[in-house]
Amino acid sequence: MPLIFCGLLAACSSGLDGLPPLSSASSDYVLQPGDKLEIGVQSITDATGTYELDGNGKVSLPLLQDLQLGGLTLRAAERAIADGYREGGMLNNPVVTVQPAELRPFYVIGEVNRPGEYPYRQGMTILSAVAAAGGYTYRAHEREVEVVRSVDGRDVRMRAGEDVTIQPGDRIRIYERWF
Structure with a gap:
């Protein structure tokens, strides 16, 4: 029985475990194809x-x-x-x-009301990106999200809180909460 319970808890994971945090420090914008x-x-x-x-x-x-x-x-x-x-x-x-x-658009997928592509504006945060996508659904895990960003030509996955500044081309994923 305890083994089944552990398996259920593992299945409820948000997928953020083990991802490095995305710094909220602002850095100079780096040009990429499509700009x-x-x-x-x-x-x-x-x-x-x-x-x-x-x-x-x-x-x-x-x-x-x-x-x-x-x-x-x-x-x-x-x-x-x-x-x-x-x-x-x-x-x-x-x-x-x-x-x-x-600048390149950003993308929001997962537990938001209107997932999709949105135009980037300087100084946007995760929270403003979610607001552009119509806000969280009732199932959304609001505390942390996954951001996929191209760094030196490769995709890097990081977890971020609502106050983290995004960059053009970021892909933001809002996970579903289980409890």
Whole structure:
């Protein structure tokens, strides 16, 4: 009988056991394929515009082809573009600005009223993502959720509380509670 009870308790696990916690500390946004950027290059009006990172995290600007921006922060992307124009001998002192035009959406699945894809807004937390998805269902395990995030090209699964800041492209899973 005790063995059956232990088996039932194990079946009621949320699936979060053993997952590392996701830090609530905010970090600089790292560009990834699919991000749309507003890029401005002083002195090259044709270079100013909206660009989307391709599947490899690269972008082609006038006079600069296949520039790798995926994996860089916004400030590092500005430096990479400026270096490309400087090293190509096109500009002596390039002034470059890079701002997000449209970031990847995030996804919420599991015990929410409207699972799906949602547009990302700066500073969103797990709680605001759940609110965008119509709130928790009555069966939701509200204290901790699973977040799947791409880090260095691979998916990392972490557990997080409601106050943790999410990033574009995050996949948030709300588990069902059993008791």
